Amino acid sequence: MAVTERLYYADSHLIEFEARVVDVTDRVSGWTAVLLDRTAFYPTGGGQPSDTGTLEGLRVVECIDDGDKGVLHVVQGVAPARDAVVRGRVDWPRRLDHMQQHTGQHILSQAFVTLFNAPTKGFRVLESACEIDVELHEPTTEKIERAVELANNVIWEDRAIAIRNVSSEEAAELTLRKESSREGELRLIEIDGFDLTPCGGTHAFRTGEVGMIAVRSWERAKGLTRMEFVAGTRALADYRKANRSAREVAALLSSAREDIPQLTAQLLEENKELHRQIRVLEELAAEVEAGRLLATAVDGVVTQVFERRTPESLKKLAQALTTHPGITALLGSHDKDAARLVFARSADAHGDMNALMREACTMLDGRGGGRPDLAQGGGKNIEKLDAALTQAAQSLKRP
Numbered sequence: 001m002a003v004t005e006r007l008y009y010a011d012s013h014l015i016e017f018e019a020r021v022v023d024v025t026d027r028v029s030g031w032t033a034v035l036l037d038r039t040a041f042y043p044t045g046g047g048q049p050s051d052t053g054t055l056e057g058l059r060v061v062e063c064i065d066d067g068d069k070g071v072l073h074v075v076q077g078v079a080p081a082r083d084a085v086v087r088g089r090v091d092w093p094r095r096l097d098h099m100q101q102h103t104g105q106h107i108l109s110q111a112f113v114t115l116f117n118a119p120t121k122g123f124r125v126l127e128s129a130c131e132i133d134v135e136l137h138e139p140t141t142e143k144i145e146r147a148v149e150l151a152n153n154v155i156w157e158d159r160a161i162a163i164r165n166v167s168s169e170e171a172a173e174l175t176l177r178k179e180s181s182r183e184g185e186l187r188l189i190e191i192d193g194f195d196l197t198p199c200g201g202t203h204a205f206r207t208g209e210v211g212m213i214a215v216r217s218w219e220r221a222k223g224l225t226r227m228e229f230v231a232g233t234r235a236l237a238d239y240r241k242a243n244r245s246a247r248e249v250a251a252l253l254s255s256a257r258e259d260i261p262q263l264t265a266q267l268l269e270e271n272k273e274l275h276r277q278i279r280v281l282e283e284l285a286a287e288v289e290a291g292r293l294l295a296t297a298v299d300g301v302v303t304q305v306f307e308r309r310t311p312e313s314l315k316k317l318a319q320a321l322t323t324h325p326g327i328t329a330l331l332g333s334h335d336k337d338a339a340r341l342v343f344a345r346s347a348d349a350h351g352d353m354n355a356l357m358r359e360a361c362t363m364l365d366g367r368g369g370g371r372p373d374l375a376q377g378g379g380k381n382i383e384k385l386d387a388a389l390t391q392a393a394q395s396l397k398r399p
């Protein structure tokens with residue numbers, strides 16, 4: 001079986017090529033895998049997702065590294081016949097994006113080695129960002145920003161990036177950023193005067209092509225420091241998104257973008273204080289309201305229905321009422337979906353609020369309960385709210 005010649009090894013900017021179909025195999029889900037004698041398509045591997053594109057007009061949805069056999073091109077539609085000569089085209093924006101992230105990772109990883117002797121243990125290109133796991137001792141934002149600074153300087157120095165194919169004996173004489181597990185000839189990626197590491201991915205021709213690198217966030221994960229970073233076009237997209245959010249918040253606060261953290265902290269503090277004041281006022285209002293409702297008491301029982309009152313507010317009112325001696329409060333409230341009840345009595349009043357509540361909630365097709373002196377509940381049968389309260393008041397009268 002012929003081995004696919006990997007054109008992307010020699011030229012990461014080659015996006016159009018001709019090749020001969022070596023093999024065609026049906027795959028599950030009705031797609032077809034095409035094996036070519038040569039390809040510019042990069043297959044998924046080394047933390048870098050596969051290229052996409054077209055093969056003789058057919059959509060190439062994914063490329064899979066089949067080891068010694070070569071690269072499998074998964075296509076939709078009727079695949080070309082064996083031995084046919086086909087024209088392939090790689091999606092350039094996606095390839096450029098992956099090259100920027102991948103080359104950016106080489107640069108950022110070497111920056112951590114240079115500054116903190118901290119090797120990279122893992123790398124993934126995700127949907128909109130990338131992740132690296134670095135063995136960074138005592139991570140801080142300052143340390144990470146120093147590495148980002150160095151990485152960007154290397155990008156802006158626009159250093160050349162060369163591919164060096166060496167034997168494992170030659171490689172043993174060189175200082176590589178990471179060891180390779182591969183036998184035989186090694187493919188090394190050399191960033192002029194900065195980094196030398198074995199890698200089979202697609203890389204920029206010069207560091208300037210990466211554009212810039214920014215670390216979005218970091219956290220400690222399994223003894224390593226996991227960083228989310230973006231390079232190139234992703235960094236620009238991320239900047240636009242972050243800038244838009246910041247400007248929208250700034251407009252809401254009628255302030256400059258730079259002032260929003262301080263202003264927001266201030267607002268949150270004010271909000272906390274307002275909530276405290278509202279609680280004080282609610283207690284006060286409940287006391288005043290209780291004073292008014294006491295005048296409506298019949299044999300010490302206050303029965304009242306409200307509209308759209310929160311359970312919390314009902315409970316506060318019931319508590320304010322029952323601070324007075326000999327009082328039982330049977331309170332209800334409803335909105336368009338549900339009815340709520342709070343039953344409470346003073347310490348010296350009689351009656352089991354829990355039992356009354358269970359009875360009332362049965363009428364409301366709901367549930368509720370509590371203690372002998374305070375119970376809460378509710379249900380969906382709003383029409384029965386008045387009847388449930390009347391019944392509770394009558395049950396109280398029974399000895």
Ligand SMILES: [Zn+2]
Nearest residue numbers: 102199200201
């Ligand atoms: Zn690489």
